[in-house]
Amino acid sequence: MRTGGKFVTIILSILAVAVIGTAVALWLVMQDIENAPTINEPDSSKQTTDDEDKTPAVEQKTESLTMYYVRIGDNGANGTKIGCDDSLVAVQTEPVTFTNKLDATMQRIVADKTQTYGDPELYNVLYQADLKYVSGSVAGDTATVKLTGILNLRGTCDNPRVVEQLEQAIKTATGAQKVVVMLNDKTLAEAISLK
Numbered sequence: 001m002r003t004g005g006k007f008v009t010i011i012l013s014i015l016a017v018a019v020i021g022t023a024v025a026l027w028l029v030m031q032d033i034e035n036a037p038t039i040n041e042p043d044s045s046k047q048t049t050d051d052e053d054k055t056p057a058v059e060q061k062t063e064s065l066t067m068y069y070v071r072i073g074d075n076g077a078n079g080t081k082i083g084c085d086d087s088l089v090a091v092q093t094e095p096v097t098f099t100n101k102l103d104a105t106m107q108r109i110v111a112d113k114t115q116t117y118g119d120p121e122l123y124n125v126l127y128q129a130d131l132k133y134v135s136g137s138v139a140g141d142t143a144t145v146k147l148t149g150i151l152n153l154r155g156t157c158d159n160p161r162v163v164e165q166l167e168q169a170i171k172t173a174t175g176a177q178k179v180v181v182m183l184n185d186k187t188l189a190e191a192i193s194l195k
Contacts, residue, residue: 058099058100059099060097060098060099061097061098061099061101062095062096062097062098063095063096064092064093064094064095064096065092065093065096065101065104065105065108065173066090066091066092066093066105066169066172066173067090067091067092067093067105067108067109067112067169068088068089068090068091068164068165068168068169068172069088069089069091069117069122069123069124069165070082070086070087070088070089070122070123070124070125070161070164070165071086071087071088071089071120071121071122071123072084072086072121072123073085073086074086074087075087080164080168082160082161082164083157083159083160083161083164084157084160084161086157086160086161088164088165088168089122090168090172091117091122093108096108100136101173101174102136102138102143102145102170102173102174103133103136104173105169105170105172105173106133106136106145106147106169106170106173107133109126109131109133109165109166109169110126110129110131110132110133110147110149112124112126112127113127113128114127115127123161124165125153125158125161125162125165126151126162126165126166128152128154129149129150129151129152130149130150130152131147131148131149131150131151131183132147132148132149133145133146133147134146134147134148136170136174138174138176141176141177141178142176142177142178142179142180143170143171143173143174143176143178143179143180144179144180144181144182145166145170145179145180145181145182146182147181147182147183147184148183148184149183149184151183151191151192153192159192162188162192163181163188163189163192166179166181166188167179167181
């Protein structure tokens with residue numbers, strides 16, 4: 001039986017070493033965990049919501065736009081007198097929903113292909129134009145509008161008409177005192193003089 005007792009002692013010794021080894025290993029792991037750098041919970045006072053990360057929503061407005069048309073030969077009787085003894089007449093559109101009044105006005109102008117309105121007639125000098133509105137901005141008291149395309153004017157009297165029709169609409173949309181219209185990277189005056 002002595003061999004059997006030695007066998008049990010060896011087994012118990014192996015088990016004791018295994019248990020002690022496991023206990024030491026667990027103790028070391030626990031020490032590593034306790035000494036490991038901690039990850040702090042985010043400070044909730046510094047957290048932002050998804051809504052705060054987004055750009056604030058741009059406010060939509062619904063109101064009429066002011067377009068300008070020419071009463072030919074009216075000599076300022078029914079509007080502002082402009083070149084060739086014409087009148088520039090303001091006309092209100094139906095209510096339009098927009099986020100930027102200048103953009104809405106310019107998009108309406110370049111899309112308008114009607115030659116005349118009303119009785120007596122108001123002339124749209126831009127009805128044959130093939131224009132694309134690129135951008136518009138206001139800095140201080142100056143509004144700048146960039147267009148590309150072709151004006152297709154019908155004569156020298158259309159030159160002051162197109163300038164006034166565009167500039168007055170831009171001034172009204174923005175409240176700017178001065179207007180710079182760029183057509184194909186040239187000022188409107190330069191573009192007209194090339195005709």
